Amino acid sequence: MRSLFHFRPLVLTALSVALLSACSTSVRIPAPVEDRNPSGRTTTSAPSPSAAPAVEVAQPMPGSENAGKPGFYTVQRGDTLTRIALDNGQGWRDLARWNQLSNPDVIEVGQVLRVSPPGGAVEAPGVVVRPIAQSTTPSSQVTPPKSEPAPSVNQPTANDDGLGFIWPANGVLIAGFDEAKNKGLDIAGKAGDPILAAADGQVVYAGAGLRGYGNLIILKHNNTFLTAYAHNQALLVKEDQKVRKGQKIAEMGKSDADRVKLHFEVRRQGKPVDPAKLLPAR
Structure with a gap:
């Protein structure tokens, strides 16, 4: 008759398998969550399921x-x-x-x-708009106009709102207007040559923050026209300053340019136009 010691390994093996099986089929119950309320009493509640991660909603851009x-x-x-x-x-x-x-x-x-004034257009500060007076004289009694003198080099040209643009520098024209390649005129000269305001207006920019323009001045003449003067070596006016036509506003230079020159632009409602069509003939 075999001793019980011969069966001991088999009994231990069977017992181990039974324990492992019981462990694998048991359900783990999470520990209760304790909550201490303001009265000091401790209450016990089952844990809530994990909250779903918050989904970020893209915010619309301003405007x-x-x-x-x-x-x-x-x-x-x-x-x-x-x-x-x-x-x-x-x-x-x-x-x-x-x-x-x-x-x-x-x-x-x-x-x-x-990019347009709220509530309707407002004239640029300092720019005076004079309405055309209506004649009350019968047409048969209208006095014939006096003969006009020959136009001067600074006579206002067509479609310039009566601003009468003048040339901002006296140098040689070295590059004309090309809407795709050159949005204005390039005028040569010597460093320090005077740069003049092409018409009455107000300085809306004076600085070097616009790439490709160097030291730049932008004048606003009215709600229609801006003029820009680039590559200066010195700026002689400040933002918000009012200037008169022919006033020296800068000195010619070559900032952000390959040579000394003035790059001059005229913008009609923001769109570049050929300054030569608005400037008097030379």
């Missing part, structure tokens, strides 16, 4: 409700407020004010900006 509407512009990669203002015939300070920008140097791609 997105105005995207595509007239008078608004959607910021593109590489834009600056100065560039947007120039391309829309406005001053950057006006854009900052209309859009309540606390930091004009920070704009985001996709942001929609107002």
Whole structure:
């Protein structure tokens, strides 16, 4: 008769298998959560299931409700407020004010900006608009106009709103207008030559923050016209300053240019136009 010791390994093995099976089929119950309420009593409750992770919802860009509407512009990669203002015939300070920008140097791609005056157009400060008086004299009694003198070199040209643009520098014209390649005229000269305001207006930009233009001045003449004067070696006026036609506003230079020259642009409602068509003949 075999001793019980011979069966001991078999018994232990069977017992181990039974215990492992019981462990694998048992359900783990998480420990209860204790909550101590303000009265000091401890209550016990079962833990709630894990909350689902929060899903971030993309916030709309500022002004997105105005995207595509007239008078608004959607910021593109590489834009600056100065560039947007120039391309829309406005001053950057006006854009900052209309859009309540606390930091004009920070704009985001996709942001929609107002680029026209809210509530209707307002004339540029300092620009006087005089209505044309209506004649009450019967047509049969109208006095014939007096003969006019021959036009001077500074006679206003057609479609310039009566501003009477003058040449901003006396140098040789070295590059003409090309809407795709050269949005204005390039006038040669010597470093330090005077740069003149082409018409009465107000300085809406004076600085070097627009790539490709160097030291730049932008004048706003009215709601239609801006003029730009680039590559100067010295700027002699400040933003918001009013200037008169023919006033010296800068000195010619070659900042951000390959040679000494003035790059001169005329913008009609933000669009570059050929200055030669608005300047008197030389």
